[in-house]
Amino acid sequence: MADLGRTIAVQTISNIAALVIIVAIISSLLVFYSQTILQGVVLEMTQNYARELARNPTIPPEQRQQLVNMYQQSLMVSFGLVGNPLSKVYHMMINVLTLNLGSSRQIYMGDSASISSQIIFALKNTIILFFTATLISTLLGLGLGLYAARKPHGIIDNLVSFFAILSSSLPMWWVGMIMLLVFAFWNHWFPTQSLPVYFAVQQLSQAYHSGNISTLTYFLEYIKTWMYYMTLPLITVILVSIGGWAYIVRNVVIGKMAEDFVMTARAKGLTERRVLFGHVLRAASPPIVTTAVLNIIVSLGGAIISETVFGWPGMGLLFWIAITNSEPMLIAGNVYVTVLLFIIAVIILNILYVFLDPRIKTSGGQQIF
């Protein structure tokens, strides 16, 4: 068991190292960015000051130069441009790690200008959308993949294979745009922007609290409102992620079906159902589970951009808003949280893998990431 502990520890440490490296990169970029901007400001202010001085004939030129230098020095100190850049990066790293990034110029999401609270607000919505989407696509994909594996080269199997190829080169956000064109522009079934979802929910809860509608209708309406705004993004994410996922299940299961223990199980006279669910699926579960988790992580990147297409008030839309309003701090915080999510998922994945596949416990050192 000591070996198991060591394996997990080594993996977790290397993942955390990755996180620290990324935070260091983010921080140095931020420091670099703010330094360049502030240096420009200092230069401009110093030039203005020098021009002011030049108008005053009573000061001799040498003294003038000295005054300008002193002024520049004081500005550099007050803007925090002097000192070791490494220590600045270090302080910035602490700030980024604790999400202590101050406020943005405007309130973009939620009800506070604080960067951390806006990011948490967006994160909540992203998780709502992607947790649902991943849950549905995992279950559907599992079913499809198993079905395809049971009848290789059947219609479903060919469809799954083709869909897998197609979806691996489909930009998810583009599928979202097409969805909007078809279901929001031509058919008017769904809204073109999901941003008003909170307003709608708020109105509903007001109506409920003032006693205009019963609990049951409130509950039904609540679900309906969420579905109305969430269906299109949900379908898009599921549509694009399900193909590849079902294909992986299919391949893993087909690979396991060819092994001897399946032959043994069949020879014992077990029903095909028992063979598939009792033996094959159990052996196939480690790779399937790891890909399920991987799937969530990978879909996060494309999904984040799709949010901007639908106006879903999540991390992706916050990225877009921060970029268009040029808010580097907000972007940095957003990047950090996205990376953090990714790395947490990777750590969970590695631990899960060790527990699911007993062989790794003894051999040690092997790792998916």
Place this chain on the structure above:
Amino acid sequence: MNRKKVESGIRGFFSDLKRTKVGIIGLTLMILFIALALLFPFIGNMKDIENWNNLQYWQDNPKAVPPCWATKDVFKTVEIRGGQTSDSLQIMKGEIGNFTYVSFSFIYDLQTVPPKEIILDFIGNYTKPTYVFIELRRPDNTTLILTGRPFSDDETSVMNIFGIDPNKYSGEMRLPLSTYTNNMITVNNYIGPWLQENNVTVQIQDLYRLPSVAFNVIHEVLAPDMLKKANMTYLSGKYNLTVMFYSNDANLTVELKKFIALGGCYGLFGTDSSGRDLSMGLLYGIRWALIIGFSVSVISVLFGGIYGVIGGYFGGKTDEIMLRTAQVFYSIPILPILILLAVIFRPSIWNVISMLIIFGWPSTSIVTRSMALQIKEETYVEAAKALGAGSSRILFRYILPQVFPYLFASMALSVPGAILTEASLSFLGLGDPSIVTWGRILNEAEMAGATINGYWWWVLTPGLMITVVGMTFIFIGQALDLILNPKLRR
């Protein structure tokens, strides 16, 4: 590896590729795309691409119109250039009293819908006050006068129409007619009274609505309640638009540069909201997609492959350090980092490509490392070692050639990812602004609200191109995979 061996290896590899159906499809498509990319100067118009960011270059194209094959009932673009003789153009010059005049009459045929816009472009030269007269003679023999009448008190100066110096000018005079008609002053002075003369009920609220639709209204069938109806009935037939310049200046010269009645469709792929020909952008996008795809996949896979083989072969501490480094890189999600870098540095395409390479190699290296671990235990490697072969010889002559087929497959499979990531970055508006890529076209579509306005042609094709090019390489990769792993073939 001597050259002959490599050549025969590659030839064998391609003949293997040709044996599978997906391989043939993939290979054909890839050759087609490469040909399109290389032959762009002959198929496409290089000038269009050079002027992609120069919106003035595109001002004479219809804006945001669908491709012609997808539309019926549209006005077909009519274009007459200066110096051209045409049945649809009559030029008259002469003198009345001490006025010199030049008049141009254009005839355009309206079948179902009016043109989107009429652009009048002249080159004029005068040294004394000059005036303009514009009238539209419609098929129902009514005449709409859009300026003050000549030789009266309310003559309309060129300044009011073209916005140029009315007393002395030499150069281009350009007027998009709909911007002149769709204007409160023109509506109040000319179009409103004309409608009333023809017994159309014009209420006060109509006068406020008219400036947004006036250009279409002047092509409508006249009826007393025509302004109340929701949809417009257009009067079909030949319209005659006359533009006359007149001045005291005996040396007044006005020449036609061009007359364009813009239609409601354009080419095979339509235009965007700046009037740019989307077919050129789509075609040229192939070049960048291939450059990005090839350079990222070839360099990152080769580097990752060699990196992994070296780690796997040497083992021990070297391997441990190399593997951990690769894993650190592997667990970095690239898109957020690229977004941050792009925001701060405004990247050129080459920076994006290098970033994709820097974060793209580890996945290959992890696989080739485990391959090298297996291969180095083979007897022929041990034999080579016993014969005294050096490490580099064993690495490059015995182990790497074994890994190469896998490298080819993963090169093909990593192309779509690179293209997609660059497209995503461009879609966020963070791509290289100086080049034309599909991601950028989609970004502009999103910014112009293409999904809300229903500009399907602007959204559909760039995404399809990304998908088809991506699929091409996945087909090739799949075919290679089938050759390499016969297990999958069942």
